[in-house]
Amino acid sequence: MEDMQELPRILKRAASGDETAFRWLYRSYRRGVVRLCAGFAVLDADEVEDVVQETFVRAFRRVAQLKETSAFEPWLYAIARNRAITAVERKANAAKLKGELQREDPAPFELVPESLKIEAASEVVREVIASLPDGAEKETARQFYIEGNLTAREIAEKEGVGKSAVTMRLERFRARVKRVLLRRLLEARWAT
């Protein structure tokens, strides 16, 4: 990961169309976007690459609207998740539907509460993993999110289970993290 202290300056330069700033953002965040897509086991490597491409094109197009530096990463991932889900749905419905399924891109976020900023939120992931009983979900979450070497497809092959089973485990784990972060979001709102 590049030096994130540079991010405010880089975003400012990207907003004015500086290509070197776009390259910096791409290099810094590509791995996260690729990893997010790799959690959807149904997508193959080329389809993941298409989602990565679409995500950055859309983000670069609207980066000038971003008002808060810390909102960039979650906003980028929100775009990527939408694109990945659209790709999965398209694939599932390819035989049935001719039309394009589309999801709206989220507008750049204006405010991210302190308790939801990356440093604080990433600790939640380790806490949730630690709280899980030993079993398939814990092991899959550990392999995918902590070790981070294998894609969901590769985990399925390694364990000899279906791709959808691994995706479901990862989605279940993600929902646990989302519940804890929802609670933090609500805490911030309760206080106001």
Place this chain on the structure above:
Amino acid sequence: MGHLTKETYARLLESPKNEPELYEHLKTGCDVCEAFLAEQPHALLDGVTDAALLSGAVAKAGDEGRAAATYERIRPAPSRRWVLALAAMVLVVLGAALLLRPRDDTQGLKGGPHVTLELQALVKGTDDSLTRVDPGKAVAPAGTLLFRYHASDSVEATLVIVRDGKRQEIGTVALESGTHDLSSEGSLLGLPLFGEHGRVLVRLEAVDSAAEVEVNVGP
């Protein structure tokens, strides 16, 4: 006290004080509420959740080639305002450098007798400064490498970048007679230096002539 539903979730998001029991309930794990949350898009919450989950993401070995190829497809063109400003600056700096100095036809010149080509490079720094690239001198891996050529006649040329002995043909550019900034379809052509390292050779190859400039990118 129940579980999350579309209605209670909406009220909760509006203010947790609307659903105090449910707010307390979310302190602990609940399969029903988590299954509901998994299906409910919420851009900020989804983005923050993924940012937390992916904070330790590492690049997969061997991803560099694919990453570079994708970036070449999505690379945004410089904004028009930026290009115009840059073009003006390049014109001032290199106009003086190229047009006023005595011409030495043995430098940076290759090829046959019909068309002569010259190629020069300069670095536009991250602070917008412009620095001419002197032969053999290292440039920092920041900013953008820009080019200016001199052609004795109008000719089409292929722009080639050679790194570690590997040729990469960038595309064809139409060169005009005279001294000009290297551009395509009205936009300056530049090579971002971020991520580059070592010797980078940039060549313009026409049918019977070629010109090249070598840049040593290093700290």
